[in-house]
Amino acid sequence: MGGPTMVMIAYKCPQYKVTVVDIDPTRIAQWNSDDLPIYEPGLDEIVKTTRGRNLFFSTEIEQGVKDSEVIFVSVNTPTKTFGAGAGMAADLQYWEKTARQICQCAESPKIIIEKSTLPVRTALAMERILTSNEDGIHFDVLSNPEFLAEGTAIRDLENPDRVLIGSRLTESGLRARDELVEIYANWVPRERIITSDTWSSELSKLAANAFLAQRISSINSISALCEKTDADISAVAKAVGMDSRVGSEFLNASVGFGGSCFKKDILNLVYLCRNYGLNEVADYWESVVQVNEYQKRRFVLNMMTAMFNTLVGKRICLFGFAFKANTGDTRDSPAIFIAKRLIEERAELVITDPKALDNARIDLNGIDSNVSYIEDPYKAASGCHAIAVVTEWELYRDLDFEKIYRSMIKPAFIFDGRNILDHKRLFEIGFNVFPIGKPALTHL
Numbered sequence: 148m149g150g151p152t153m154v155m156i157a158y159k160c161p162q163y164k165v166t167v168v169d170i171d172p173t174r175i176a177q178w179n180s181d182d183l184p185i186y187e188p189g190l191d192e193i194v195k196t197t198r199g200r201n202l203f204f205s206t207e208i209e210q211g212v213k214d215s216e217v218i219f220v221s222v223n224t225p226t227k228t229f230g231a232g233a234g235m236a237a238d239l240q241y242w243e244k245t246a247r248q249i250c251q252c253a254e255s256p257k258i259i260i261e262k263s264t265l266p267v268r269t270a271l272a273m274e275r276i277l278t279s280n281e282d283g284i285h286f287d288v289l290s291n292p293e294f295l296a297e298g299t300a301i302r303d304l305e306n307p308d309r310v311l312i313g314s315r316l317t318e319s320g321l322r323a324r325d326e327l328v329e330i331y332a333n334w335v336p337r338e339r340i341i342t343s344d345t346w347s348s349e350l351s352k353l354a355a356n357a358f359l360a361q362r363i364s365s366i367n368s369i370s371a372l373c374e375k376t377d378a379d380i381s382a383v384a385k386a387v388g389m390d391s392r393v394g395s396e397f398l399n400a401s402v403g404f405g406g407s408c409f410k411k412d413i414l415n416l417v418y419l420c421r422n423y424g425l426n427e428v429a430d431y432w433e434s435v436v437q438v439n440e441y442q443k444r445r446f447v448l449n450m451m452t453a454m455f456n457t458l459v460g461k462r463i464c465l466f467g468f469a470f471k472a473n474t475g476d477t478r479d480s481p482a483i484f485i486a487k488r489l490i491e492e493r494a495e496l497v498i499t500d501p502k503a504l505d506n507a508r509i510d511l512n513g514i515d516s517n518v519s520y521i522e523d524p525y526k527a528a529s530g531c532h533a534i535a536v537v538t539e540w541e542l543y544r545d546l547d548f549e550k551i552y553r554s555m556i557k558p559a560f561i562f563d564g565r566n567i568l569d570h571k572r573l574f575e576i577g578f579n580v581f582p583i584g585k586p587a588l589t590h591l
């Protein structure tokens with residue numbers, strides 16, 4: 148998130164010098180090469196235009212801090228894995244380390260911007276650390292959460308629904324806020340740049356992700372009911388989404404949501420609520436994560452039931468491993484859970500994905516003696532008993548499924564965890580088809 152955001156600022160504001168610093172020399176070397184450390188459609192071109200012009204990548208953190216008037220902090224804030232709040236709270240050690248480092252090297256006043264998603268009131272803690280410097284240097288801490296989604300980062304940055312800036316409402320806080328408004332105003336229409344106090348801004352980010360994830364869990368919970376009643380989740384989502392108060396986006400039933408943000412941010416929100424004794428509120432949001440876990444479990448159970456209650460020795464092909472299309476990212480991908488469960492059931496797995504096979508290998512490292520990784524979906528599906536669509540890659544829609552059917556073991560199954568395929572056509576070819584939240588089409 149930090150990389151593409153800074154790339155966009157450099158691109159839209161040639162009058163500013165933007166330096167991206169990182170402690171990891173390999174990552175910086177990648178940013179300085181033709182092989183960028185992340186895949187985002189459109190990113191390569193913008194980096195090519197700006198790198199060396201007003202965009203620089205460096206490991207010289209001290210120098211970067213000294214030279215800059217505005218510092219965006221985008222370090223990671225993973226879920227804590229130890230001590231109090233393990234599995235729930237955000238691990239703020241990298242953020243705090245960065246704040247201390249800024250404090251040590253700074254020689255002039257600076258505006259510090261929280262870009263990472265953080266628990267509410269983190270800015271306050273940062274302010275305390277920064278103002279502890281002995282030289283009396285003044286820092287203004289702003290919250291400027293990033294709402295971009297992976298795979299559409301460049302589009303989202305170029306044309307955001309809104310830019311949110313939270314500040315202290317003091318004279319100096321408001322001045323710092325206006326400086327940041329000026330940066331975004333280089334390309335974002337003024338009416339889409341909104342401001343608030345710092346805490347509301349921090350909370351808005353957690354709440355926005357919780358609301359989005361809640362929509363997916365809502366539709367997924369109804370998909371389970373559809374499967375029992377022969378209703379069709381697409382018809383239900385359409386009818387519900389056409390109510391302008393609800394809206395149609397983020398109502399695609401799926402095998403479950405993944406990605407580095409939703410689960411982490413909701414658990415963070417849950418932890419925050421429990422901390423304040425708001426247990427009912429915490430339970431409410433926690434259920435969004437629980438329904439998501441349920442949806443993943445249900446998907447594998449449906450596969451088992453359909454395939455005569457045993458998967459031992461059966462060859463199953465996962466179409467997709469990334470947590471969504473157009474990214475190689477597999478963080479918290481439902482594919483990881485599904486693969487692990489299928490391995491437990493002693494199935495043989497073949498995983499295919501146009502971008503995520505390297506990450507899949509890392510995710511399944513040590514448990515993948517019965518797993519093969521094959522980029523070509525035709526080769527991957529050949530000799531399999533079943534295909535499970537886990538990621539909604541566009542390319543899966545256009546495959547020659549007659550050819551695939553001929554190469555598979557019969558009866559051949561397709562479990563469409565994203566409802567992206569033409570189910571009727573697959574059934575006509577001969578497949579037994581199991582969509583999400585729709586009646587199965589089987590020859591059995």
Ligand code: UDX
Nearest residue numbers: 293294295296297397398399401404405406408470471
């Ligand atoms: C999300 C937020 O959208 C973004 O605003 C925030 O800044 C970071 O977190 P991201 O994690 O990149 O972005 O992906 P997103 O497109 O939101 O998808 C998250 C997951 O939900 C994916 O696994 C996706 O496949 C799934 N999803 C999405 C569904 O299952 N159904 C839908 O209708 C939409």
